[in-house]
Amino acid sequence: MNYLAKILVFPREGVLDTQGKAVGKALGRIGFSSVKDVKIGKYIQVNLEAKDEKEAETAAEEMCRELLVNDLVEDHSIRIERIVL
Amino acid sequence: MNYLAKILVFPREGVLDTQGKAVGKALGRIGFSSVKDVKIGKYIQVNLEAKDEKEAETAAEEMCRELLVNDLVEDHSIRIERIVL
Incomplete structure (x- = not known):
């Protein structure tokens, strides 16, 4: 059967997320003053x-363990969905 | 009130996803022969x-419209969650 593994990979709590900080500042500069914090990660969708x-x-x-995630600085979550054709 | 906007940004159907193709091939090479396709996008979490x-x-x-998503080649979905302290 076919499944979709939907994987979110994001910086661990306490690890500096430079990309997120940059985007957060950029949003503030163009007028989104309600933004308090931004975190940026990867979304990986594997059809298997x-x-x-x-x-x-x-x-x-x-x-995730062997290739997709760097456990030292990244956290991840996985959701599996069955593909019904 | 505080909310988390969880935003997924991924390549539109039909747009070449070079990163996904590369990771799919890499997974095959290290033994994951069950993988049929990989798509890679961004996960952006905005605290606002x-x-x-x-x-x-x-x-x-x-x-999304003004900064985070390039509508020509990317698609996105948003989920809002209330942060309860």
Whole structure:
């Protein structure tokens, strides 16, 4: 079966998010004074084949550990969705 | 009140996603043969002040239009969450 692993990767709490800070300042400068803080991360969507949701999630976790996420400075969350054609 | 605008920005259908293609190939090379396709986008989390959810959403939409999203090649979705302290 086909699954979509929707993976969010974002800077860990306490790690300086320079991109987020820059965008936050830029938003303030163009008039969005209500903005207090911005964090920027990656959104990775993996279309994969697996026999069930559990297997898809295990595979996605492994991908994060081996390639997609730098655990030292990044945190991640995974949501699995079945693709129904 | 404080709200979190959780914004996903990803390449439009039909626009070449070079980053996604590269990561998809890399995953295949290190053994994840079940991967069929990868798409990569941005995850932007804006902490903002607004009087209600509607106002927060309108502000987030404006931010996307004016700075965060390039509508020609990118698509986006917004989810608003109230921050309860």
